Amino acid sequence: MSTFQELGLNEDLLNAINDLGFVTPSEVQQKAIPVLLEEERDLVALAQTGTGKTAAFGFPMLQKINIKSRTTQGLILSPTRELCLQITNELKLYGKYCKGLNVVAIYGGASVTEQANQIKKGAQIVVATPGRMKDMISRKLVDISKIEYSVLDEADEMLNMGFYEDITDILAHTPMEKSTWLFSATMPKEVASIAKKFMYDPLEITVGNRNESTNQVSHEYYVVNGRDRYLALKRLADANPDIFSVVFCRTKRDTQRVAEKLVEDGYNAGALHGDLSQNQRDLVMKAFRNNQIQMLVATDVAARGIDVDDITHVINYQLPDEIETYTHRSGRTGRAGKTGVSMVIVAKSEVRKIKSIERIIKKQFQKKDIPSGMEICEVQLMSLANKVHNTEVNHEIDPYLDSINDLFEDTNKEELIKKFFSVEFTRFFNYYKDSKDLTVSESGESHSRERSSDDVRYFINVGRKDGYDWMSLKDFLKAILELGRDDVFKVDVKDSFSFFNTEKALQEKVLSFFTDFKYNGRFVNVEITENRGRSGGGKRDRKRGRRNRDEQPRGERRSRRSKDSGRRGASGSKKNRRSASDRPRRSRRK
Template sequence: MSNDLSGDFESLGLPANLCESLKTIGYELPSPIQAQSIPVLLTGQDLLGLAQTGTGKTAAFALPILANIDLSINKPQALILAPTRELAIQVAEAFQSYAKNTPGFHIAPIYGGQDMRAQLRQLQRGVHVVVGTPGRVMDHLRRNSLDLSQLKTVVLDEADEMLRMGFIDDVEWILDHTPKSRQVALFSATMPPAIKKITANYLNNPQRIQIEAKTKTVERIEQSYVMVSPSRKIDALTRILEVEDFDGLIMFVRTKTATVDLAQRLEARGYASAALNGDINQKQREITIEQLKSGKIDVVIATDVAARGIDVPRITHVVNYDIPYDNEAYVHRIGRTGRAGRSGKAILLVTPRERHLLRSIEKSTGQAIQEARLPTSEELTTRRVSQFRESILETLDSQELPEFKELISEVQAEANVSADEIAAALAYLAQSDKPLFVEKDKMLDEPFNYERRDSRRRDRDDRRGGNGGGRHNNTPMDCYRVEVGRNDGLRPGDLVGAIANEANMRSNNIGQIAINDTHSFVQLPQNLSSETNKVLQRIYVRNKQLSPKKVDDSEFPRQRRDRRPSNNDRRPNNNGDRRPNNNGDRGGRGDRNYRSKDRSNAR
């Protein structure tokens, strides 16, 4: 395929109404993936597109689909499969914006977590395009509520992500239920064996388009990381923000709830902040980005999906408050700064248990990330005093203050105190919300001591009998049976990671685990809230729903209990090597073989 990008969207063969919509949105020239993919898809050929996140893949497949839609046929003519609810919503919104000048066009996003009845009504009224997560698309196909008889095109968006989340079998099932004559477009950042298999089995002589990243990470971005205890991340972040001279800043977290929580906490600390996540509608998203551009807010806290497409020139810093599990996500995140030849800075907060993720990022990007230390209490004090002194001198230089001088003279005479004493009192009042003299904090002031913390961890494991798990406190426990076992490849770390991460439960509150062939048992704290029980019911591990059921404690096997994974656990990989257990911040969530119904939105 030609790499000539000199043409505009009209030269690619798109109809005038779509080109007009693109001008309204602000698109001027097609990106490389768009310039090469659109002509291929317009002709009906199958396509294999290899490109990194953030290269404009959505428009690359949405525009030719819209160009080929027959609005007189009120049945789905295109099906786009996306790995997550957030991405499905984003793709549907993109279609709507491109179809602004296409009256009569209808699209339906279908995903788990949304009322099935609303989706059924939408499909019954008739739609031209369906965007959905694999599980919910399968639900509608089984109900016969999704008619694919008129289907022309299937798009697999972020196919490697669907593989990582365990959806490949579902994708193949869906493809088997589509017309043989349909066009297939597969977009992926990488080509693991499972994606190659789908390409070979379901794509017909596809055109392969590969957009090579010019660099893994932008050379103008200064990258560093800070090692910090999980319980002190917000305090460490506050110190970083105080000493960094940033203009606009985007901060990444893993969950939608974390965006709101962190935005509120930063607002309370005096930073103009806003959250950006998949639950925020398009209008509010546009308002937030416009406020960031104009300087009304300085910090945006976002999830990976919600941040896609953000290009704000004043973003000088990117902070990874939560380290991403995906190396490509890191590259995409820090690419929000240092754009168009500008310089930028990326800071990564890493907890001790996440060191393996840091090493993985360095290996993937081929660049070492330098460790930085947090500013000490003394350095913060020096900075605050210096800023306070400068503000005093600036005020003396720029303001006439006769009334205030007279007031000070009156206080001095009445209280019989010196001007120095009055000035000291005023300085104290001025700094009451943010003390000039920062108290020492041993945990943040001292360099992070890996050896000391590892020693403490080993001591804890020794006191627990060396198994790194079991009941870590005196919390009364109930026994639960879960419907996943050894035959599914279950490991103790899978259960611990899934429950701790999804139910927001501390890993040391998860008791003993016993794994059988077809089911398992796990001890959880008594009197769980109804909300926690609902979350537990939605969790998937090893592609199977846990469906936990409280059972009598006597059912828990007493003779053999599977070890809870300790921080020092090491297990063999497929090559027989022994590698770290990859436990995440809450004891195992780094093992990615689980998903919740809310996160995958596929059931």
């Protein structure tokens, strides 16, 4: 079926479709809409994000409900506030010619009383997040006992977010004879389980293969040292001057930190995560949709409501904990028939995850090197040249041309071009002229050699007896030193002492911080050891019951030299270190 008219939709919906400029139904719409219009049955639809799933269930529901009735007949559950609002707004657009239609959004972060009042006015369709919906049912503020259609949108994401019990409780208040439509990008066993429990003989339709990524998106990965992750992100942005992207982080803290650093470095960036108020999230999304933000740094949960068709890149600053989540991330780009790129920044230890993702999405990743400084300078220069070449002349400058011509009277064309483009080129050249190569080899041998030359290994006088394991000690060190998640590594915890590594550039910061440092009433001592590798690190000599000599702090091996003396001998030079944010201010684009 090549047109919406052929799908069996009524005139009111077809008029709205014409106003929206929809021409050809997507594959999931072609497969789902005729079935849902003709039959009263359960349906499982597997399709990638951005393939038009909202219209696939929205049009049939709008056509089948009784608009003249004030009874709630349709319930749509979605994982996040953003997606809830998005679905509500789209249904209102689809039903703009359906007189008397009332679609109400129920979500956290807004007034319960106001939402309840909207429902009392007569809401034929309720779109809700599971948590708020369960709350309103318990307060008897909404009645879903007579609904005829229920939709679980982004079902896999709702289950990943821990909404299984909420969904179970909500559906328990609905009639058995309703039709349930489940839409999901992936089909993990949890989704299959909920389909089996709440649906009767569902028809399954699949667009592409299960869990497979869309063909509109290409996949790339870049291997860097963990400490260079942020520098790599900036280079990828600089190498794509017209980037309009979503940058994914795993935690709210990392999301905020990365966004703030990007803004400090002159990028048009913003953060989107669960700690923001609803008003703050709305403002960020409005700026992003208006292209005032070019790099939106987001958590997976917050990004579920992003519905922007022009996103050029998805950048995985950190891989998700659940591999299936990668499918949702990459689905943010390559939408509405456009192409997109999904980039992954990984440390060497994470490369194996790329292979796992390839098996799930059935697509191959292309390994690429982080662009060099000179490559970025060339890209930026040619981007500016193309913009200048394609710029329409604003004749409002005509009155000032005589003064400008006088200023450049003795400047020939070639020199003028050089001067003009040097304004932009020089900023990037000065920043990148001495920049290092960020790409590292996947070979364990070469990577190990590089690590050992740059690492510093420390002794610290806390261990298991103080309640630490390797993870909690690593988190403790990162928190008090205000370091990134990859800045502390090779943590080895013993009974009463431990060892850890940082890059050499952080040596002075670590040692100075722990000078006369007290924690919970006791001094915490940190000193440098000479063995920087993990093998043998901190192992006790089983025959003699003592630590290896190579892992003993210098202060113990050298006649108990004073701590300050040992630190002076170990302190590194600042000359060759460069701050991650020591770059020219990037001109903000409007």
